[in-house]
Amino acid sequence: MRVSLFITCYNDTLFPETGKAVVRVLERLGHMVEFPRGQTCCGQMHYNTGYQAEAMPLLERFVAQFRGAEAVVVPSSSCVAMMRDHYPKMAVASGRAELIAEVDALLPRVFEFSEFLTKRLGLEDVGAYYPHRVTYHASCHGLRNLLLGDGPMRLLKAVRGIDLVELQGLEQCCGFGGTFAVKNADVSSAMLAEKTTAVLNTKAEACTACDNSCLMHLQGALHRQRTGVKTVHLAEILAGEDGVGR
Amino acid sequence: MSGVGLDPKTAPTFPMAAKAMLGDTQLRKNVRHATDVIQEKRARVVGEMPDWQELREAGRQIRRHTMEYLDFYLEEFEANCTRAGGVVHWARDAEEARGIVVGLVKASGSDQVIKIKSMTTEEIQLNSALEAAGIHPYETDLAELIIQLGEDRPSHIVVPALHKNRQQIREIFQREMKLPELGERPQDLADAARMFLREKFLRVKTAVSGANFLIAETGGVCVVESEGNGRMCLTLPETLITIAGIDKVLPRFQDLEVMLQLLPRSATGERMNPYNSIWTGVDAASSGDGLRDGPRVFHVVLTDNARTEILADEEGRQTLNCIRCGACQNACPVYRQTGGHAYGSVYAGPIGAILTPQLQEMHHAQSLPYASSLCGACYEVCPVKINIPEVLIHLRNKVVKQNTAGVAGLFDVEAGAMKAMAMIFRSERRFRAAQRLGRVAERPLVRRDGQGEGWIGWLPGLLGGWTQARDLEEMPKETFRDWWERRGRDGN
Numbered sequence: 001m002r003v004s005l006f007i008t009c010y011n012d013t014l015f016p017e018t019g020k021a022v023v024r025v026l027e028r029l030g031h032m033v034e035f036p037r038g039q040t041c042c043g044q045m046h047y048n049t050g051y052q053a054e055a056m057p058l059l060e061r062f063v064a065q066f067r068g069a070e071a072v073v074v075p076s077s078s079c080v081a082m083m084r085d086h087y088p089k090m091a092v093a094s095g096r097a098e099l100i101a102e103v104d105a106l107l108p109r110v111f112e113f114s115e116f117l118t119k120r121l122g123l124e125d126v127g128a129y130y131p132h133r134v135t136y137h138a139s140c141h142g143l144r145n146l147l148l149g150d151g152p153m154r155l156l157k158a159v160r161g162i163d164l165v166e167l168q169g170l171e172q173c174c175g176f177g178g179t180f181a182v183k184n185a186d187v188s189s190a191m192l193a194e195k196t197t198a199v200l201n202t203k204a205e206a207c208t209a210c211d212n213s214c215l216m217h218l219q220g221a222l223h224r225q226r227t228g229v230k231t232v233h234l235a236e237i238l239a240g241e242d243g244v245g246r
Numbered sequence: 247m248s249g250v251g252l253d254p255k256t257a258p259t260f261p262m263a264a265k266a267m268l269g270d271t272q273l274r275k276n277v278r279h280a281t282d283v284i285q286e287k288r289a290r291v292v293g294e295m296p297d298w299q300e301l302r303e304a305g306r307q308i309r310r311h312t313m314e315y316l317d318f319y320l321e322e323f324e325a326n327c328t329r330a331g332g333v334v335h336w337a338r339d340a341e342e343a344r345g346i347v348v349g350l351v352k353a354s355g356s357d358q359v360i361k362i363k364s365m366t367t368e369e370i371q372l373n374s375a376l377e378a379a380g381i382h383p384y385e386t387d388l389a390e391l392i393i394q395l396g397e398d399r400p401s402h403i404v405v406p407a408l409h410k411n412r413q414q415i416r417e418i419f420q421r422e423m424k425l426p427e428l429g430e431r432p433q434d435l436a437d438a439a440r441m442f443l444r445e446k447f448l449r450v451k452t453a454v455s456g457a458n459f460l461i462a463e464t465g466g467v468c469v470v471e472s473e474g475n476g477r478m479c480l481t482l483p484e485t486l487i488t489i490a491g492i493d494k495v496l497p498r499f500q501d502l503e504v505m506l507q508l509l510p511r512s513a514t515g516e517r518m519n520p521y522n523s524i525w526t527g528v529d530a531a532s533s534g535d536g537l538r539d540g541p542r543v544f545h546v547v548l549t550d551n552a553r554t555e556i557l558a559d560e561e562g563r564q565t566l567n568c569i570r571c572g573a574c575q576n577a578c579p580v581y582r583q584t585g586g587h588a589y590g591s592v593y594a595g596p597i598g599a600i601l602t603p604q605l606q607e608m609h610h611a612q613s614l615p616y617a618s619s620l621c622g623a624c625y626e627v628c629p630v631k632i633n634i635p636e637v638l639i640h641l642r643n644k645v646v647k648q649n650t651a652g653v654a655g656l657f658d659v660e661a662g663a664m665k666a667m668a669m670i671f672r673s674e675r676r677f678r679a680a681q682r683l684g685r686v687a688e689r690p691l692v693r694r695d696g697q698g699e700g701w702i703g704w705l706p707g708l709l710g711g712w713t714q715a716r717d718l719e720e721m722p723k724e725t726f727r728d729w730w731e732r733r734g735r736d737g738n
Contacts, residue, residue, distance in 0.1 A: 007726050007727070009671065009677070011726060012681075012725050012726045012727055013681050013684070013721060013725055014719075014721060014722070015722075015726075016722050016724060016725055016726035016729055017722075019726035019729075019730075020726070020729060023730075035727070035730050037674060037727065037731075038674050039674075040670075040671040040672075040673075040674060040677045041671040041677075043671075045664075045667070046664060046667070046668055047639065048620060048639055048642070049642060049646070049660075049664065050615075050639070050642030050643045050644075050645055050646035051643075051646055051661075051664045051665075051668070052643050054664060054665060054667075054668035055668075057668070057672050058668070058671055058672070061671075061672065085636075140619070140620075140621035140622055140623075141622075144621070144622035144623070144625070144626055145622060171623075172579055173579045173619050173621035173623070175579065175619055176619065177618070177619025177620055177621070178620075179616075180616065180618065180619045180620070181711065181712060182708060182709060182711040182712055183261065183616050183711070184260065184261050184264065184580075184616065184617060184711075185261075185710075185711030185712070185714050185715070186261065186264055186265045186268050186714075187261075187264050187268065187580055187583050187584060187617075188619070188711075188715075189714060189715035189716075190268055190583045191579050191580070191583060191619070192715060192716070193715075216718075216719075217716065219719065220712070220715075220716025220717050220718055220719075221715055221716045221717075223695070223701060223716075223717045223719070224703070224715065224716055224717045
């Protein structure tokens with residue numbers, strides 16, 4: 001299949017390893033990956049903070065970049081949630097029939113990365129090897145907006161060498177919430193403290209998720225506390241291969 | 247009792263109030279424990295229902311339909327209530343509602359009232375108005391009694407005193423009921439409250455209640471409760487004054503079938519409330535043989551207080567579907583950290599974050615729509631499927647529009663940053679330039695850790711909130727798109 005990658009603005013800038021891992025997994029599975037170079041950002045930060053007008057041109061940009069795609073893969077559940085929950089409404093509000101039609105036609109071909117593997121390709125075992133103790137955090141958007149269910153866990157369970165440990169309060173928000181982490185820094189930190197405690201209790205070497213935004217938040221605290229626990233995007237675990245160093 | 251700290255017009259912003267609450271470890275422990283217990287019970291009794299999702303959808307449809315034809319159903323309620331001997335009053339705002347209730351109590355000849363737990367009376371700050379008029383209100387709901395005696399404010403819609411633990415309640419009772427020997431078992435506390443309240447029930451001739459539902463078809467009023475104190479207030483006094491928001495109406499008696507399954511399960515994790523009271527008008531036979539059951543004089547005060555404005559807002563309207571079960575509060579990770587007082591409103595938690603700013607017509611409580619990480623737990627548990635995250639985002643847009651209007655908007659730091667970011671994202675070239683610029687700009691802030699990795703432990707200005715509890719890893723040397731292009735060129 002020809003897979004178009006929407007990397008997202010923060011993965012592009014801050015987590016290129018996640019993007020490389022997505023490419024590695026998809027190519028290993030025999031798919032052709034393309035990267036439309038005009039892509040930038042889905043507009044989630046603007047939209048969710050109340051700057052709806054600023055998000056609109058980013059919707060148009062996304063549609064223009066990906067309208068011809070066979071499948072769009074996005075390694076971020078919150079960005080996919082932004083598109084699924086809000087793009088149709090935004091298109092309707094624009095009153096432009098052709099934009100509404102394009103959004104409606106494109107969205108069914110947009111997948112979060114783990115969702116693409118489990119639901120579109122019907123896979124669980126992607127041939128990965130990752131000999132570490134790992135715990136999984138279900139990001140809110142993946143869980144409640146995309147209804148990923150146990151898809152990411154099934155992918156992880158199929159990884160050879162992995163020691164998967166369950167996280168207490170798996171479904172509790174980590175407290176990131178985009179600009180919430182800055183606007184309500186104290187409450188966000190309190191929520192984060194609960195999450196990092198749960199992660200440390202698992203004695204895992206790494207915490208994984210389908211969303212680098214949650215992970216960046218967790219990683220920041222785990223580093224501040226000098227815990228030695230890493231965060232790693234699900235794609236990077238699935239990209240692991242026997243004999244290939246990360 | 248002063249309403250200061252909890253009046254949204256004078257309350258501090260949510261982040262400021264939350265900071266104070268986060269330091270109160272006892273309060274946080276109490277809130278955590280109480281919400282855990284209720285959530286666990288709720289999950290169990292909801293899990294028993296094979297058709298819970300269908301019930302939620304039915305609940306949503308009933309509420310939506312009601313809001314669409316609200317004027318019709320309110321008039322139907324008025325006609326049927328009047329026919330049954332009730333008197334219906336209409337109040338445009340809180341001040342009018344307070345005036346009507348105070349007038350009615352005075353007309354009843356009583357300088358005391360017993361009260362059933364009611365959020366609407368909290369909303370319009372009725373107790374202080376009664377006191378100012380020389381009328382003493384006695385709360386009869388156990389939790390509201392604790393709040394009243396402790397000169398506190400409710401912190402939860404259903405469990406107003408959930409931030410207090412047993413020891414704290416005992417101290418309040420010892421002091422206010424003058425019972426220095428009071429024991430600390432739940433039974434001792436319940437006995438003390440029972441003795442204290444029984445005297446009021448038997449003596450005070452006028453009662454004030456709220457309403458869970460107003461039934462248009464019959465003109466009846468429904469109150470559900472757990473303790474039986476409400477039933478006492480409804481049956482013993484001679485005058486009963488019910489105050490309700492105009493959003494409380496239900497079209498048909500049969501709609502209770504859906505609502506009385508959704509409400510108790512969502513609110514307290516019970517299959518059915520121990521007391522479900524529905525009364526219609528007055529007791530016509532009361533004067534004859536001296537035997538009577540129910541009030542001889544019955545008033546309903548239908549209060550708008552900004553609800554028609556909310557109704558007119560297509561996106562905010564679903565807020566009025568709320569049946570005040572409080573499930574969103576128990577599920578909300580923000581509420582669970584701070585408790586209710588941080589919201590500066592009688593309606594706390596996710597529902598308060600969307601209801602209060604709209605009740606205040608957005609002039610106050612501008613920080614409340616941001617008091618959420620948009621995790622969606624509130625929407626997941628809402629028995630009538632109010633999409634609270636959607637309304638939060640809608641209200642954030644209203645806040646932004648208010649703050650960026652006119653000349654002041656030009657100097658709004660956040661708006662400036664957001665607009666600049668939006669400009670950058672509208673061009674690939676500008677985006678790449680910003681990525682390069684970011685790497686240069688962060689350089690003075692980066693420190694090497696023991697592993698030789700670069701981390702930022704302090705950020706200036708608006709971003710400083712981030713580094714309060716978290717570090718930020720330095721940006722990688724190469725963006726994904728640079729790698730992609732290099733890979734294309736190098737052919738590997």
